Ligand SMILES: Nc1ncnc2c1ncn2[C@@H]1O[C@H](COP(=O)(O)OP(=O)(O)O)[C@@H](O)[C@H]1O
């Protein structure tokens with residue numbers, strides 16, 4: 001399985017992505033760890049990244065997905081960013097984590113030691129292009145981390161058994 005857990009900063013990609021990978025015994029990669037230093041500096045200064053900043057980063061994320069199956073946490077906000085990942089890695093399923101803005105803002109405010117300031121949340125929400133149905137699944141993650149993990153695993157298991165039924 002190649003699964004990208006996506007959504008705006010603070011929605012819970014890193015937490016849920018890592019928990020899913022552990023539960024599924026798959027490797028986990030956080031796409032934030034693949035940003036070049038220049039991108040990190042920009043985000044720390046509260047400047048949104050441009051698409052030119054994003055292409056080499058998405059290429060690196062796609063290369064990780066291409067080289068081994070697993071779970072990757074990556075914002076993948078625009079359809080064109082997801083296209084880039086699919087071009088590099090082949091078929092990839094996306095799990096889009098959504099929650100009301102105030103829930104995400106609260107999580108961002110409580111989070112420590114991270115380079116993404118709250119000021120970028122609105123810019124991310126404006127950039128976001130939700131998934132088309134064929135790209136994967138959308139999951140409301142307003143609940144607890146435990147509840148979200150349980151729902152995500154159910155969803156993936158149901159999808160896998162449908163896939164097996166489809167394939168006979
Ligand atoms: N379901 C949840 N309920 C409460 N807090 C959460 C939940 N999921 C994640 N968090 C917390 O919210 C913050 C943002 O989560 P994180 O996984 O870092 O998001 P992202 O990787 O999408 O930016 C972290 O401090 C995390 O511990």
Ligand SMILES: [Mg+2]
Pocket residue numbers: 013014015030032073
């Ligand atoms: Mg993260």
